Amino acid sequence: MIALDTRVGRALSTARVSAPSPGVALAALIVVLVAVAVISPAVLAGADPLAADPLAAQLPPSPRHWFGTDHLGRDVFTRVVHGARYSLSIGVCSVAIAVVAGTALGVLSGLARGPVDEVVTRFLDVVSAFPDLLLALVLISFTGPGTTDLVCALGVASIPRFARVVRAQTLVVQESGYVEQARTFGLSRARLVGRHVLPHAVAQVPILATIGLGTAVLGAAGLSFLGMGPQPPEPEWGAMLAEGRNYLRNAWWIAVLPGVAVTATVVAVSALGRRWQRYYDGRPVG
Numbered sequence: 001m002i003a004l005d006t007r008v009g010r011a012l013s014t015a016r017v018s019a020p021s022p023g024v025a026l027a028a029l030i031v032v033l034v035a036v037a038v039i040s041p042a043v044l045a046g047a048d049p050l051a052a053d054p055l056a057a058q059l060p061p062s063p064r065h066w067f068g069t070d071h072l073g074r075d076v077f078t079r080v081v082h083g084a085r086y087s088l089s090i091g092v093c094s095v096a097i098a099v100v101a102g103t104a105l106g107v108l109s110g111l112a113r114g115p116v117d118e119v120v121t122r123f124l125d126v127v128s129a130f131p132d133l134l135l136a137l138v139l140i141s142f143t144g145p146g147t148t149d150l151v152c153a154l155g156v157a158s159i160p161r162f163a164r165v166v167r168a169q170t171l172v173v174q175e176s177g178y179v180e181q182a183r184t185f186g187l188s189r190a191r192l193v194g195r196h197v198l199p200h201a202v203a204q205v206p207i208l209a210t211i212g213l214g215t216a217v218l219g220a221a222g223l224s225f226l227g228m229g230p231q232p233p234e235p236e237w238g239a240m241l242a243e244g245r246n247y248l249r250n251a252w253w254i255a256v257l258p259g260v261a262v263t264a265t266v267v268a269v270s271a272l273g274r275r276w277q278r279y280y281d282g283r284p285v286g
Contacts, residue, residue, distance in 0.1 A: 024275055030268035037084035045081040049074065049235045058251040068253040070244065076254060079235035080261050086236040087262070090151055090229065091216035095209050097155025098162055103202055105159065106166025110174065110201070111193065120167075124160040132157040133219050140228045150229045154219050158212055162205060169201040204277075211273035214266040221262045237262050 036043055053073035061068045067076035109120035127135065136153035143149040174197060223229050224238025232239055237258045244255030 024271060027268035027271040030264050031272060034084050034088065034265050034268075037081045038088045041082045041085060045075070045078040047075055047078045049079045049082040050233055051075075058247065058254075060251075061253055061257075067257045068251065070240075070254045071247055071251070076240075076257055079240060080237070080258055083235040083237045083240060083258065084261070084265075086147075086230055086234060087217055087220055087224075087238070087265075090147065090154070090220040091213050093151045094154035094158065094216045094220070095212050097152065098158035098212065099205060099209050101155070102159045102162025103166050103205060106163040106168075107170055107193075107198065107201060109163070110167045110170025111197070117167075120163070124163055127157070128160045130157075132215070133222060136219060136223060137226070137228070140223065145228045145231070147230050150220060150223055154216055154223075157219075158216065161212060162208055165204055165208060166201050169204070170197060173197050173200045207273060207277045210276060211270055214268075214270040214273065217269070218262065218266045 033044070051074060053069070056065075056069050056073040057071055059065055059069040059073075065075050065077065067080060070076055070079070105120050105124070109117045130138070132154070135157040136150075139153040139156060140149055143153070220229060221236075221238035221241065224236050225242045227242065230236040230239055232243060240258040241255050241262075244251070244258065247254050248256075
């Protein structure tokens with residue numbers, strides 16, 4: 001009877017630890033809504049985000065216009081929903097560039113050692129010397145504003161974050177016992193890298209990409225706010241913030257509510273990424 005009570009107590013304790021907290025559940029709900037807005041924005045807001053109505057300009061939030069209207073009479077809620085596609089697309093594409101390039105450089109540096117490792121490490125040191133947003137701003141100043149240039153700039157700025165982790169994991173995995181054993185069995189270098197080194201070296205990359213997505217979305221909004229991303233009248237969140245800053249005194253919702261969308265998305269994605277990382281590291285999650 002005592003053993004049964006002990007097992008029940010352990011099961012209940014495990015359930016409490018593994019059950020998602022209200023904050024995590026809310027973060028997951030926000031991510032789902034943002035994903036729906038990206039894939040099919042008409043499900044949440046079927047109106048045209050570019051349709052203007054000067055007679056309905058700067059209307060406050062109401063049952064008809066949930067987020068109010070902007071200075072041209074465009075529905076802010078519709079623009080926020082449709083703007084998710086721009087902001088998330090920029091974030092996802094820039095993270096994809098960073099993941100591919102960073103993984104390639106990390107594996108190359110960890111496997112090659114010697115002069116190649118030295119060159120790659122020095123390159124990562126130079127790139128890391130600048131904050132991501134500042135480096136992206138410098139790169140865009142040479143290429144000019146635009147969505148493609150913004151994606152490339154954010155992607156290049158984020159490369160060291162992935163390359164350093166993959167390089168470190170590659171060095172650790174190469175010295176592990178099972179790799180040494182596989183090497184003694186005469187496994188070719190290509191099969192050794194593909195079967196044993198690479199899967200373990202990139203195991204944390206999806207977690208870092210999830211966390212980095214929030215940073216990329218924030219960086220995209222910040223650079224778009226400065227006029228370096230999609231140009232008006234496109235409903236990108238950062239561009240909407242830039243348009244609405246001149247109307248804060250009379251129509252605060254034009255800038256504040258897109259800002260809330262950026263903040264909620266970044267916090268939700270980062271929270272889920274941190275929880276995933278804690279689970280991967282074997283730490284308690286809740």
